[in-house]
Amino acid sequence: MVTPDQLTSEAQTDGQVSAAVHNALQQARDGALSPEQATTLLAVRGDDLQQLCRIAADLRDVGLAEEGRDRQITYSRKVFIPLTRLCRDRCHYCTFVTVPGKLSRAGHGMFLELDQVVEIARQGAELGCKEALFTLGDRPEDRWPEAQQWLDERGYSSTLDYVRAAAIRVLEETGLLPHLNPGVMSAEEMSRLKPVAPSMGMMLETTARRLFTDRGNCHYGSPDKDPEIRKRVLVDAGRMSIPFTTGILVGIGESFAERADSLIEIGKIHNIFGNIQEVIVQNFRAKPDTAMRGVADAEFEEFLAAVAVARIVLGPRMRIQAPPNLVSPAECAALVSAGVDDWGGVSPLTPDHVNPERPWPNLESLAEITAATGYTLTERVTAQPRYVLQGAPWIDPAVAGHVQAVADPTTGLAADIRPSGRPWGVVREAGRAPARGVPDFGAALDRAHADPAGCSPDDYLTLAHADGDELDALVALADSLRRQTVGDDVTYVSSRIINTVSVCEPGCRYCATSTHSALSAEEVADRAWEASIAGVDEVCIRTDSNATAAECCQYIRAIKARVPFMHVSLLVPETIGVAVRAGGTVARTLLAELRDAGLDHIGGAAGFSMGANALSVAHELGLRSTATLVYGHGDGPSDWVRELGLVREMFDRTEGFIDFVPLPFSHAGAPAPSVDATKPTIRDSRAVHALSRVMLHGRISTIGTSLRGLGVADAQLMLQSGASDLGRTAIEETIARSTGSHHGLAWTPAEMRSMAGAIGRPAQERIVAGVRKESAA
Secondary structure, eight states, X not given: OOOHHHHTSTTSOHHHHHHHHHHHHHHHHXXXXXXXXXXXXXXXXXXXXXXHHHHHHHHHHHHHHHTTOTTEEEEEEEEEEEEEXXXXXXXXXOSSOOOHHHHHHTTOOSSOOHHHHHHHHHHHHHTTOOEEEEEEOSOGGGTOHHHHHHHHHTTOSSHHHHHHHHHHHHHHHTOOEEEEEOSSOXXXXXXXXXXXXXXXXXXXXXXXXXXXXXXXXXXXXXXXXXXXXXXXXXHHHHHTTOOEEXXXXXXXXXXXXXXXXXXXXXXXXXXXXXXXXXEEEEEXXXXXXXXXXXXXOOOHHHHHHHHHHHHHHHOTTSEEEOOGGGXXXXXXXXXXXXXXXXXXXXOSSSOOSSSTTSOOOOHHHHHXXXXXXXXXXXXXXXXXXXXXHHOTXXXXXXXXXXXXXXXXXXXXXXXXXXXXXXXXXXXXXXXXXXXXXXXXXXXXXXXXXXXXXXXXXXXXXXXXXXXXXXXXXXXXXXXXXXXXXXXXXXXXXXXXXXXXXSSOOTTOTTOSOOOOOBOOHXXXXXXXXXXXXXXXXXXXEEOOTXXXXXXXXXXXXXXXXXXXXXXXXXXOOHHHHHHHHTOHHHHHHHHHHHHHHTOOEEOHXXXXXXXXXXXXXXXXXXXXXXXXXXXXXXXXXXXXXXXXXXXXXHHHHHOOEEEEXXXXXXXXXXXXXXXXXXXXXXXXXXXXXXXXXXXXXXTOOOBBXXXXXXXXXXXXXXXXXXXXXXXXXXXXXXXXXXXXXXXXXXXXXXXXXXXXXXXXXXXXXXXXXXXXXXXXX
């Protein structure tokens, strides 16, 4: 494939160039470009550029129409808050950054004081601004002792700690929505900032690592400009469902191929996580007193091609943004013709502190420029409308009320209001008081934040009753605890349940059928062998209710003889359950026989139904088990708190539970009239999963969710409500059908990974004991 970086060679003919461009333009019309084709189109000029722009503009129009925003070009009315102009980086084109001595000589502090921050935001609110754009250098305290001293004197541990405090003051005193641009952040730091900002941002700038590693290039000597580090920030933001702004700089020394790679990399991350809310395509302009003052500005046609290619690579629904103050009015119109649909933040009050020599256009003038192109200038808020309208998990409950106060509930765009301050955090509805004797939700939640596993039963009961905003706040806490405890990996077990009967045991009160025929031990071992060939690590034996311990031991020994390395679990039959519940020597003897036969694990609800004392004995003998809570059969919050309390008590005695799974009861095909026919609600499912994560914090780290009981979409929601595990990949078809499951009978590891990837999380296989597979040996 001929690329523009090769086309400079005199050996290339006009025919080769024309064919490459023609093919790339044709592919652009089909809505997809290879890296080579994107590189080719970044170099087009003249008539080819005009064709490229028309393709991009048409694609943009399709995306706007699909979102009900036909022919709208958006902007955010903002104030620019330069919290500090100190930075540890040394970018060769930057005039924003300065040094402590210059600040001192000018009578300025190392940072803006909080009162200064609030005053800027207050003036902006009076002018109808909705956004407070915080911009600052990366971690200046790592380079400048003066910055660390300033923070220490005011009780802040870091610049990002101060950013958070300033954002809260702006929210509470002015109602403006913070958009945070503090540079490179860790996942933990972003999780601390998400509750105070509906959106964040950081320019990728380029994936060209040589501009970072090679002396003399623009990012040399700037530790935060390593493209690999910056890509990691975009990924971490995606994993935490943060609406994120990023973009590229055009003309800082990158090649066409490197420019194409930068856009494609952004597209890949967005396709996985869906969190890139807008992509800025910004043209380089040389500034006096910088190392790159002699470098030519990005040529406009080159810039125009970059905008158009960005639109095609990133698709119709991506918001493509170009700063209107870095080009002329006529060039603004050309940018619209190339696929731009957002002007970014424009301030009626503060200058562009990064480009102070380029004043913002008057908003009336910008509206006229936009109208002349056939589009309407429309105000939005910091987060793009799709994220505002979706709310959780994109908008944190702590700041959701502030977003709702300034956004139109129908369109998600900015409402025609002047913001005003309101308390930060989850606010109770006016006039709503807790019932007598029941703790206030806010107080209970605060105690859960401080000590998740140490709250009172009344606190947990209050949390279990949560709904609406309160439920969102509980879920946010649970998800934070999940991330803190096990990270972002979604785990699963490669497993097969071997049902030793054709359907289910006779007279099962939950099943509509009762006929059965038993498998031989040899047939059970054959199925275990077939499972091992398919890469399965665990089999779980399910017998009928009358199976004896001798029969179970026979199945276990047969499996271990045929597949010695197979992890064997047992859903304890009722016959054995009755015996072990009696306790004493009989219980210990039966459980020891199962262990000696090779049993590794007691599975699920059947294990817990043996009774607390018997299960304690099993744990003492080295057997481990899964704890479960079946909900949705006439139970309620008080039952959930009680059952979780029992699980906690037993874990404290034996440490024998390796995971916990809330199981929604399935009523389909269950004839028992004593069972309440009400289906578990999504509210109940979210509350149960979140409460489980909170109450079991510090005890059981693997909290699962039931794919078969909930279905894929709702199980994914539970993974955002405190759960971290998708359970087993396979189940015997007869069991699932007889109990009324409509959500699938078996999943492959690839499907498990796809389910996790769809919510922006990686998937990792584990063995049943909870250890990641590759580290289990």
